Amino acid sequence: MKIEETTSAIVSEFESFDDWMDKYNYLIELGKSLPLIDEKYKVEANLIQGCQSRVWLHAEFDGNLIHFTADSDAVITKGIANLLIRTFSGQPPQEILDSSTEFLKEIGLTEHLSPTRSNGMLSMIKQIKMYALAFKTKAAMGN
């Protein structure tokens, strides 16, 4: 599935919620169902330091696609990580670099997008794009 297809699916899922409580219940559900990260990847080097909750992000490149796994000590943050992984994991580096994260605004999660002291969502996106750039460069050099 292409990135835009996933993001528009996410947007329509969130549109079905009448109030914020349903939305957060869903995010919490997503958080609880986030596929477990291999414990060996929950290391300092994979830590994205947000001020309020800790997020670990691990990336693997199979030569074509990047696969992400993540974890956090806060459930809402895990829910957001789940959305990001669903969107970006299994995509080629260039697709990730070209993609827009506007959908996060559309689903009304802007409060989690504040640049500092928040939950590191912005840092997560930045880190995902950094990996994409790094793997793209690596692949180009390999050729």
Added chain:
Amino acid sequence: MSPELKTQITGIDPEKIRIDFPILGRKVHNKPLVYFDNAATTQKPQVVIDALVNYYTGLNSNVHRGVHYLSQQATVAFEEVRQKIQRFINARFCHEIIYTRGCTESINLVAASWGRANIGPGDEILISGMEHHSNIVPWQMLCEEKGAALKVCPLHPDGSLDMQAYSAMLGEKTRMVAITHISNTLGTVNPVKEITRLAHEKGITVLIDGAQALSHMKVDVQDIGCDFYAFSAHKVYGPMGIGGLYGREEVLNAMPPYQGGGEMIKSVTFEKTIYNELPFKFEAGTPNVGDVIGFGAAIEYISNIGLDQIGAWEHELLAYATEKLSADPLVRIIGTAPGKASLISFLIDGIHPYDAGTIIDHMGIAVRTGTHCTQPLMDSLGISGTIRASFAFYNTKQEIDRLIEAIEKVKEFFL
């Protein structure tokens, strides 16, 4: 004692007080705002907002220089506030009050200026384990520059300062003690007079970080006896971007200037500059006149209500909130020192503070979650953050009830 009776005794009627604070009438997430983030910044009464508007509509001009009417009037108003602050904290002289951008800059001023002249290799600076980053980092920077050492006085498990350890840590090499009056995370009120007395017995200079204290209690810098007392206006119902440093005249006179520029000079030639007298020696550049005048209005406002009354009502709110939160077996209060100021840090078992704070926010309640700029304290407590509710005299018991309801909602979401 019934709440009603106590209200009459304290003389604070929060419902009347609230009318003075326009922001308290607004809604957040479609619910009436409950503002419990007063330790981060307090809201501003209409008289402060009016003072700012009136300054810019009728008085704005640069101070100390012009012979024209507006400049003279602005200078008078600007210097009158210095006298108000002097009386408010009972300094001996008004030139012992230096205007700064806030408490953080005040501490940086002392670290840079006093530190430059008085700290050398091997010297020690003693802080406590409950300090805000603002009272840690400037000293760390000074220590790195000078080859000095930063020492940290430990706390008791209830969050009070270990005074026995403190006494023992005042050593031959200690040059400065820099300790907060009230902890912004734990609410602990430190015995600053005793802290100062013990340090002065050994000839050690003392700075008290008063950021959290001025809004809650009568502060008397002469009674405390400290050499420096740092504070911010925005935590005392005044504007952001203005604050002050009290320094004892002798100590300030012996210090080199902080920044160079206009205002702080008596005469300038390319060969030599003669520095101005106190307080102007430390006030380089055009000062923040409008916010100083707003600060003056804030001091007048709370002085008219009375800090004793304010403190009494806030303590009642604290006692009420402590009782309600303690009744919940899943809530753990962080910081239980006797005689605390009106803030409560707490955790809900099994729920990350960020998750709890997100839901509480959606219930229209502003609390702070995270480390509260006291990361070393969090590390020593072995926690990654807390939820903090900090009360002001415009808060009510009904608002605390709404927080308790919100905590129930949080539990429904996550447990």
